Amino acid sequence: MRILAFATLAIGTVSIAPAAAQTYNPAYPVCLHVYTRGANYYECRYTSLPQCNMSASGRAAQCVINPYFGSTPVPAGRRYRHVY
Template sequence: MRVLACTILTIGMMLVAAPARAQTYDPNFPVCLQTYAIGGGYIDCSFTSLAQCAASASGRAAQCLNNPYFTQGGDRKPSRQRGVY
């Protein structure tokens, strides 16, 4: 009887679990637009400047923000500096 109850509880918990969301920040663009809505907002990182994002956010419940995952210029290795002896 306990096994049946534990099995039902486990299946119920798996069905109730919400799906995980993927990364919303695109590292190729420096500016993101975050919108707000009653049912939930979204983040759109497809803007190249704050002015472009502000034009899109105008008149909406939204704000522009800097993309924290923006990679400028791709993968560059840091240059080695030689010490002075």
């Protein structure tokens, strides 16, 4: 009886609300926000704004800066002085 109760609880929990997919890809600094009738979505696969603007040209789309971009880490080693 317990197994049936746990199985029912597990199936009910999974089917209540679908999980949303990750919107932004943290590997690229620029995203294309595409506006459609059904749903809006982001394509985060651009390395620069001009590259994204070429893809957005003629479409209902807009280029935005990726707020979750994981910039390249600073290499470890010798620290350099900034000369002003």
